[in-house]
């Protein structure tokens with residue numbers, strides 16, 4: 001059984017898709033990042049960086065429970081565990097690994113910064129810098145897909161699973177078939193997969209449940225994900241010896 005400690009953000013959703021794709025038995029344990037659950041002592045044991053998602057595989061390596069953080073490392077782990085969505089040949093594997101790291105070190109962080117500056121600040125410099133960088137990265141991605149059916153090459157892989165939730169809504173990224181035809185072809189193919197559709201539906205339900213919990217919680221329990229000034233103190237309090 002895979003226990004997924006998460007919230008259905010893009011990084012959470014990619015693991016829901018992978019778990020549905022592989023057919024592994026799994027369950028979702030709500031970590032409400034809008035209520036600060038990521039700073040609980042229990043969650044920090046699973047995810048020392050106070051983030052979601054994390055997993056516990058109750059039958060990990062050697063048949064023992066195994067705990068992991070970092071969504072793309074988890075994708076890699078689940079791919080190796082099941083022998084799915086990661087090519088067996090070395091070149092194919094490294095192709096997938098490159099695009100997996102492209103997602104976690106470029107696309108994800110830059111989209112996060114663009115969202116922050118555009119929707120939560122008045123800082124024009126930050127808005128321009130990150131909006132332009134995201135547009136550039138999406139052009140890199142379009143160029144890749146113009147030459148390959150899937151991100152990693154000729155087969156659907158964990159690289160597609162890692163990137164898709166970040167691009168679920170092409171219109172919000174100003175992408176369409178006239179400017180990004182290869183992306184739109186890929187997006188349609190990903191969304192045609194039954195596991196992706198199941199995971200998307202589940203993500204909607206889980207988000208509704210968790211957002212209701214945080215919206216109805218007392219005001220002093222809620223935290224703003226866009227105001228990180230108290231996060232060092234939160235971490236220090238939770239890990240004080």
Ligand SMILES: N[C@@H](CCC(=O)N[C@@H](CS)C(=O)NCC(=O)O)C(=O)O
Nearest residue numbers: 009011033050051052053070071072
């Ligand atoms: N590189 C990490 C990023 C994880 C991450 O940034 N998680 C966000 C939600 S998508 C989070 O937990 N935010 C809560 C916080 O920063 O307090 C991964 O891929 O797992």
